[in-house]
Amino acid sequence: VVLAGGIGAAKLIEGLVRLVDEQELTIITNTADDFELYGLHISPDLDIVTYTLAGIVNREKGWGMANDTFNFLAMAEKYGLPSWFKIGDMDLATHMFRTQMMSEGKSLTDATQMICRRLGLRCTILPMTNDKVECRVRTATEEMHFEEYYVKRQSGDPIEAVIYRGFDRAKPAPGVIAALETADGIIVAPSNPIVSIGTILKVKGVREALGRVRAKTLAISPIVGGAAIKGPADKMMAAMGVEVSALGVASLYRDFIDTMVIDRVDAYLSDRIRDLGLEVIVTNAVMSTLEDKVALAESALRGVSRG
Amino acid sequence: VVLAGGIGAAKLIEGLVRLVDEQELTIITNTADDFELYGLHISPDLDIVTYTLAGIVNREKGWGMANDTFNFLAMAEKYGLPSWFKIGDMDLATHMFRTQMMSEGKSLTDATQMICRRLGLRCTILPMTNDKVECRVRTATEEMHFEEYYVKRQSGDPIEAVIYRGFDRAKPAPGVIAALETADGIIVAPSNPIVSIGTILKVKGVREALGRVRAKTLAISPIVGGAAIKGPADKMMAAMGVEVSALGVASLYRDFIDTMVIDRVDAYLSDRIRDLGLEVIVTNAVMSTLEDKVALAESALRGVSRG
Numbered sequence: 001v002v003l004a005g006g007i008g009a010a011k012l013i014e015g016l017v018r019l020v021d022e023q024e025l026t027i028i029t030n031t032a033d034d035f036e037l038y039g040l041h042i043s044p045d046l047d048i049v050t051y052t053l054a055g056i057v058n059r060e061k062g063w064g065m066a067n068d069t070f071n072f073l074a075m076a077e078k079y080g081l082p083s084w085f086k087i088g089d090m091d092l093a094t095h096m097f098r099t100q101m102m103s104e105g106k107s108l109t110d111a112t113q114m115i116c117r118r119l120g121l122r123c124t125i126l127p128m129t130n131d132k133v134e135c136r137v138r139t140a141t142e143e144m145h146f147e148e149y150y151v152k153r154q155s156g157d158p159i160e161a162v163i164y165r166g167f168d169r170a171k172p173a174p175g176v177i178a179a180l181e182t183a184d185g186i187i188v189a190p191s192n193p194i195v196s197i198g199t200i201l202k203v204k205g206v207r208e209a210l211g212r213v214r215a216k217t218l219a220i221s222p223i224v225g226g227a228a229i230k231g232p233a234d235k236m237m238a239a240m241g242v243e244v245s246a247l248g249v250a251s252l253y254r255d256f257i258d259t260m261v262i263d264r265v266d267a268y269l270s271d272r273i274r275d276l277g278l279e280v281i282v283t284n285a286v287m288s289t290l291e292d293k294v295a296l297a298e299s300a301l302r303g304v305s306r307g
Numbered sequence: 308v309v310l311a312g313g314i315g316a317a318k319l320i321e322g323l324v325r326l327v328d329e330q331e332l333t334i335i336t337n338t339a340d341d342f343e344l345y346g347l348h349i350s351p352d353l354d355i356v357t358y359t360l361a362g363i364v365n366r367e368k369g370w371g372m373a374n375d376t377f378n379f380l381a382m383a384e385k386y387g388l389p390s391w392f393k394i395g396d397m398d399l400a401t402h403m404f405r406t407q408m409m410s411e412g413k414s415l416t417d418a419t420q421m422i423c424r425r426l427g428l429r430c431t432i433l434p435m436t437n438d439k440v441e442c443r444v445r446t447a448t449e450e451m452h453f454e455e456y457y458v459k460r461q462s463g464d465p466i467e468a469v470i471y472r473g474f475d476r477a478k479p480a481p482g483v484i485a486a487l488e489t490a491d492g493i494i495v496a497p498s499n500p501i502v503s504i505g506t507i508l509k510v511k512g513v514r515e516a517l518g519r520v521r522a523k524t525l526a527i528s529p530i531v532g533g534a535a536i537k538g539p540a541d542k543m544m545a546a547m548g549v550e551v552s553a554l555g556v557a558s559l560y561r562d563f564i565d566t567m568v569i570d571r572v573d574a575y576l577s578d579r580i581r582d583l584g585l586e587v588i589v590t591n592a593v594m595s596t597l598e599d600k601v602a603l604a605e606s607a608l609r610g611v612s613r614g
Contacts, residue, residue, distance in 0.1 A: 039406065069376050072403075075399075079400055089379045089396040093380075099345075100345055100388065
């Protein structure tokens with residue numbers, strides 16, 4: 001079982017599917033980035049993970065579909081529709097299909113399963129919840145949805161606060177708790193610990209389930225050398241008063257993980273992470289090539305194995 | 308003022324805008340072809356007229372946008388969404404924009420005006436009604452929406468009946484009756500007399516208004532040499548028990564038109580049309596080139612002029 005955000009998680013899972021049977025994988029994915037645009041239900045993290053595993057992701061960007069065109073978007077912009085979120089023409093079909101299913105009363109879980117099936121995936125991708133939750137960001141002057149901050153504002157302004165909405169009522173989606181309870185091993189992907197993993201942990205019962213599972217649980221640090229590999233995780237950790245380092249990440253997860261995987265440049269933090277009661281694996285945590293992804297996945301699998 | 312269906316009307320109007328100030332033109336357009344797909348409000352005839360006047364129509368097909376791509380549709384088909392209606396990627400933005408406005412409570416009239424404005428049009432394009440009306444076709448085995456019969460079934464099966472839905476409650480859209488009452492001349496475009504013009508005439512008060520207007524009213528026959536120039540108008544007339552000829556068209560409109568424009572091949576019908584109490588203009592009624600369009604528009608303008 002993998003707890004996943006977007007691009008970092010997708011890269012790791014690309015490595016994992018080369019080492020284990022795809023059918024053995026369950027990916028619990030953040031949905032706090034979800035939002036509505038043109039009346040469509042957009043699930044950025046679910047799509048990144050799905051497209052990556054289906055081999056149709058745009059590899060340079062890490063999101064969207066390869067060889068997609070943007071003719072809808074260009075015309076939408078002419079009409080004055082919002083165009084900051086870069087939906088490609090093929091990508092749009094996913095949002096339309098999902099929205100159509102949900103308007104017929106199906107859950108996000110059902111819609112995700114159907115998308116996976118149509119794209120030929122054999123793993124299980126689960127949204128963390130089917131309830132509406134939202135992660136928002138407050139800057140000095142404004143409050144906005146995380147995707148708006150990340151994509152439209154390019155994470156420009158300093159963050160004063162991260163605001164979680166809807167989590168008091170959000171139940172884990174069907175299969176989430178059961179997947180954790182029956183897992184052979186649990187890997188927390190190198191995703192943003194505040195907006196991606198942090199939100200999964202905020203869904204009622206998830207953190208508690210992680211605390212009691214028998215499987216070994218391991219997290220990979222998305223912070224390498226004191227900065228986020230991608231995205232604003234570092235800024236957000238700082239805003240939350242968390243040390244921007246692999247140690248800071250470990251401190252956020254210490255109550256439920258057994259092992260922390262950190263990059264070689266952060267090896268000097270090993271002792272302090274061990275002081276938190278965690279095991280440490282030092283390896284290359286930056287995934288550039290497919291070999292990097294497979295190697296990191298291999299370290300993670302070894303870390304959660306009982307052997 | 309032009310009463311318009313799709314492709315035939317759009318061609319005529321292309322000629323008209325070269326002869327009169329675009330701002331002087333009001334086009335009352337059939338909306339009985341409208342339907343919902345993927346939760347979007349699709350208005351085939353409004354779009355054909357709008358795209359043609361904006362100079363962005365696909366000229367070979369007569370519908371859709373020029374240089375459009377169909378990547379959304381290809382992906383939608385992979386997901387198992389209906390793909391019989393060939394929505395292009397840029398075209399999709401129009402449906403999205405319209406649907407978005409209507410979901411915010413705007414009428415189809417407002418949405419159409421906004422689309423026209425964004426595309427730089429200066430004429431007035433009015434939907435015939437803002438109420439939901441539908442034209443359906445019954446074959447020996449099935450009943451279906453006209454667009455499904457026309458596009459999906461390629462007008463294949465013989466038609467047993469044409470069914471009009473919603474017309475008992477449909478009010479003319481704002482501006483429709485006023486446009487007729489204040490018109491300098493009214494031209495019934497060479498559109499399908501059953502599903503395009505016939506539906507406009509079925510909207511409460513329209514036929515009556517046409518009967519009492521002071522402006523000269525003229526219709527151009529879409530039937531030339533006993534067959535429809537395009538589409539299933541001939542089959543549908545036959546199904547309704549109307550003679551499939553320019554005379555048959557004249558008989559459908561005789562209560563409110565002054566003049567009938569027919570093609571040279573139908574000149575032999577002139578006397579019988581005059582016997583209905585109508586004037587007859589014999590000219591080339593088949594529009595292949597821009598010159599044809601302008602020439603036919605010129606004949607029509609002369610026919611409705613009071614000079």
